Amino acid sequence: MAYKDLRDFLATLEKEGQLLTISDEVKPEPDLGAAARAISNLGDQTPALLFNNIYGYKNARVVMNLHGSWPNHALMMGLPKNTPLKEQFFEFARRYSQFPVPVQREETAPFHEVEITENINLFEILPVFRLNQGDGGFYIDKACVISRDVNDPEHFGKQNVGIYRMQVKGKDRLGIQPVPQHDIGIHLRQAEERGENLPVAIALGCEPVISTVAATPLLYDQSEYEMAGAIQGEPYKVVKAKLSDLDIPWGAEVVLEGEILAGVREFEGPFGEFTGHYSGGRSMPVIQIKRVYHRKNPIFEHLYLGMPWTEVDYMIGINTCVPLYQQLKEAFPEEIVAVNAMYTHGLVAIISTKRRYGGFAKAVGMRALTTPHGLGYCKLVIVVDEDVDPFNLPQVMWALSTKMHPKHDAVIIPDLSVLPLDPGSNPAGITHKMILDATTPVAPETRGHYSQPLDSPLGTEKWEKILGDMLRK
Structure with a gap:
């Protein structure tokens, strides 16, 4: 099922009716951002957009909304495009558990077709x-x-x-925001403690699996390339950089090689973020670009992000849920049923669990806050019973409205860490966090009147399968 590159995936999207090509001339601003915002407003089944006639850029092609729907996410995994969301979650979790799959090393890559080492001008290339x-x-x-x-x-x-x-800061300079909770923040700190620049490679226009995995909150010593192999079901192809010992995705359209300059900071921002707010300006590190490679007539890929839902929410949805699910399963292997952390990169997480005894669900919520991703995100954790589908928001709202007692089931923990981009944090990077226990009380908690739950009619599961199969044809 593995796609060899972006073009291979675009061919699949076109075959499946999930690619819309716009051949009329468009302006870079505001048309490209506006179109990507607009397609996200039209539902969760929308196609990717390919623009091939952009004013001011001869022969440039730009793809947007590549990951921007559940059909596209299913096709990224090699599944039928109408695969239900919950099935995609459990299939992603199954493949995630196959980690690691060793990489396949190549000597050359398609992006080596054109090499630029002098007079680099990113404004002309991109x-x-x-x-x-x-x-x-x-x-x-x-x-x-x-x-x-x-x-x-x-x-x-x-x-x-x-x-x-x-941020493109000059002809051969970029500003970058390395959030301290992320791995590159650790690498930069290590390099700067030595007084050294940090080598980096930047791959643009990659096939969709590596982009998905790159946005996944893996453990520090888990390889994204070996996880990509697990997700796509075969070894991921990489090629060595020429200026460093870094490995680069073989199928990239464009590659920039350079260094983050030790101790150098410049003003960066503001930028419209996945939180639906501008992040403001901050003093951030700078990358000096030393070499550029690209395919002939490369295809460029951009990501629109803003008020959810947009493409970024599909790209970081299921792959945020699964690491939390796996880490909670390690602590509570018999109890955890499913995790939905698709909302604003897991600032809200919904966990479905069985209960051992009264108060157990609150302990599950506490554990979620201490996972690697939960430390920087997971501002609100909602815990529901095992028979509540965390991906079914009407069911979750039912659990909150009938099972959660504000006096007993709302737990607030003050002054915990959160990513600084959270506009509600004060000061930036610090917030109170909350656990809402919306599970049915069990002994020794005996409050409420839950002795007569309403069950579905006999045969409901059989009819779910029959009707579901009919709808998918």
Whole structure:
């Protein structure tokens, strides 16, 4: 099922009716951002957008909304495009558990067709534009950024592939926001403690699996490439960088090689973020680009993000849920049923669990807050019974409205860490967090009147299968 590159996946989307090509001339601003915002407003079954006639850019092609629907997410995994969301979650979890799958190393890659080592001008190479009108500049926001642990460079798993926003600051300079909770923040701190620059490689226009995994909150020593192999079901192909010991996705359309400059900070931002707010301006590190590679007539990929839901929410939805699910299963293997952390990258998480005894659900919520992702996110954790589908929001709201007692079931923990981009944090990076226990009380908690639950009619599950199969044809 593995896609060899972005073009291979686009061919599948077109075959499945999930790619819309716009051949009329469009302006970079506001048309590209507006179109990507508009397609997200039209539901969760929408296609990717391919623009091939952009004013001011001869022969440039830009793809947006590549991950921006559940059909596209299913096709990314090689599943039928009408695969239900909950089935996609459990299939992603099954493949996640197959980690690690060793990589396949190649000597050359298609992006080696064109190499630029002198007079680099990113404004000529890349079609750059503002996604939202209040952005402080042009951003690259869907590139895989590769860096390596400086203190343990031989550990393949400590090489990180992540997606970070990067502002185009000059012809050969980028600003980058390395959030301290993310791996590249650790790598940069290590390099700067040595007084050294941090080598990085930036891969644009990648096939969809590595972009998905790069946005997944893996453990620090888990390799994104070995996880990509597990998700796609065969070894992931990489090629060595020419200026460093970094591994690069073989199928990338464009690659930038350079270094984050030690101790250098410049003003970066503001930028319209996945929280639905502008993040403001901050002093951030700078990348010096030293070499560029790209395919002939490359296809560029951009990501619109703003008030949910947009493409980013589909790209970081299920792959945020599954690590939390797996880590909670390690602590409570018999109890945890499913986890829905698709909302604003897990700032809200809904956990379905069995209960051992009164108060158990609150302990599950506490454990979620102490997972690697929960430490920086998971501001609100809602815990529901095992028979409540956490992906079915009407069921979750029913549980909250009938099972949660404000006096007994709302737990607030003050002054915990959260990512600084959370606009509600005060000061930035600090927030109170809350657990809402919406499970049925069990002994020794005996409050409420829950002795006569309403069951579904006999045969409901049989008819779910019959009608579901009919709807999928």
